[in-house]
Amino acid sequence: MQAGVFAAPGQFIVEDRPEPSLDTVPPDWVKLEVDACGVCGTDLQIVKDPPGHPADPGVVLGHELAAHVVELGAAATSVREGDRVVLAPNLYCREQNLEPCPQCLRGRTNHCANFHTIGIHRDGGFARYVLAPDKALLPIAPDLPLGDAVWIEPLSCVLGGFNQFEVNDTDTALVIGAGPIGVLHALMLKSRGLSVIVADLADTRLEQVRNAGVDRTVNVQVESLAAVVDEVTDARGVDLIVDAVGGQLGTAVDLAAMMGQICCFGLNSLIPTVNQSRLTEHELRIFGTFVGVGTFLQAIQLLEDGMLQPSGLNLTMPLADLPEGLDLCRTGAAVKVVATPGS
Numbered sequence: 290m291q292a293g294v295f296a297a298p299g300q301f302i303v304e305d306r307p308e309p310s311l312d313t314v315p316p317d318w319v320k321l322e323v324d325a326c327g328v329c330g331t332d333l334q335i336v337k338d339p340p341g342h343p344a345d346p347g348v349v350l351g352h353e354l355a356a357h358v359v360e361l362g363a364a365a366t367s368v369r370e371g372d373r374v375v376l377a378p379n380l381y382c383r384e385q386n387l388e389p390c391p392q393c394l395r396g397r398t399n400h401c402a403n404f405h406t407i408g409i410h411r412d413g414g415f416a417r418y419v420l421a422p423d424k425a426l427l428p429i430a431p432d433l434p435l436g437d438a439v440w441i442e443p444l445s446c447v448l449g450g451f452n453q454f455e456v457n458d459t460d461t462a463l464v465i466g467a468g469p470i471g472v473l474h475a476l477m478l479k480s481r482g483l484s485v486i487v488a489d490l491a492d493t494r495l496e497q498v499r500n501a502g503v504d505r506t507v508n509v510q511v512e513s514l515a516a517v518v519d520e521v522t523d524a525r526g527v528d529l530i531v532d533a534v535g536g537q538l539g540t541a542v543d544l545a546a547m548m549g550q551i552c553c554f555g556l557n558s559l560i561p562t563v564n565q566s567r568l569t570e571h572e573l574r575i576f577g578t579f580v581g582v583g584t585f586l587q588a589i590q591l592l593e594d595g596m597l598q599p600s601g602l603n604l605t606m607p608l609a610d611l612p613e614g615l616d617l618c619r620t621g622a623a624v625k626v627v628a629t630p631g632s
């Protein structure tokens with residue numbers, strides 16, 4: 290089968306791989322046929338030279354996948370052949386049948402000592418077949434469009450941050466970064482009836498975000514974000530801010546309203562300068578968020594209910610074209626690239 294592989298720092302290739310066999314995994318694992326798998330910012334970080342995220346060279350990438358079950362291990366009981374499922378790709382103690390580590394015991398599975406991700410630490414969904422424990426699979430409705438189903442995993446991460454906001458009907462909101470994570474935050478804020486500004490550097494992305502229903506977009510290379518925030522909020526500042534890029538806390542603190550809330554989601558190596566006096570005087574609430582805990586079912590429900598319909602942002606392509614697909618994500622020409630390994 291064809292597989293999209295992290296070959297070496299800076300190298301993502303599509304090559305031929307043998308089909309994975311259930312003989313190589315514990316008996317509660319199943320074999321999935323991948324229907325579609327989305328490209329995540331983490332994939333781009335892994336493939337960067339030097340890498341911005343660790344992964345083992347030779348691994349098949351892809352962790353945002355919708356699939357159906359084609360073969361069951363002897364002890365796999367929670368799914369049946371033919372079931373349509375989504376993968377929760379981060380395996381914690383429970384999914385690996387390990388005694389719970391101290392973090393898992395406290396319910397903080399996202400900080401599990403045995404954190405192991407399908408599509409990063411072992412072969413993932415940029416291939417026709419992938420293996421996964423039955424405990425990491427969740428059923429999805431037959432009529433949920435495939436193009437929306439591939440957004441479940443990133444939405445589950447976004448909800449880990451979004452759920453920490455205290456949202457009021459009259460709040461204004463700003464999302465810094467119009468990649469897939471920024472867009473999902475913007476759509477969640479929109480779904481709560483808020484007026485949202487999205488800032489980015491890529492006009493193509495901003496245009497797609499406007500088409501998805503965002504009120505105001507700002508290309509910060511062309512326009513002053515501070516001036517737009519002043520205009521939209523009558524100089525009160527923004528109530529809810531998401532940094533979906535990383536390193537934007539200084540900007541966020543400068544643009545926040547009194548008692549504003551700032552969700553720090555994006556990760557990179559930038560170290561921002563922050564006006565701490567403003568933070569104190571404005572009584573800002575700032576929180577970091579890393580992978581959602583228990584947010585998968587909520588993500589599935591939101592998409593099945595049509596509260597968010599992000600599939601219009603997808604650029605879908607066969608697996609063989611994925612190296613170019615990654616380039617389109619990197620340059621900001623595409624918001625979301627989705628591979629269909631069966632095509």
Ligand SMILES: [Zn+2]
Nearest residue numbers: 329330331352
């Ligand atoms: Zn991801």
Ligand SMILES: [Zn+2]
Nearest residue numbers: 382390393401
């Ligand atoms: Zn654990």
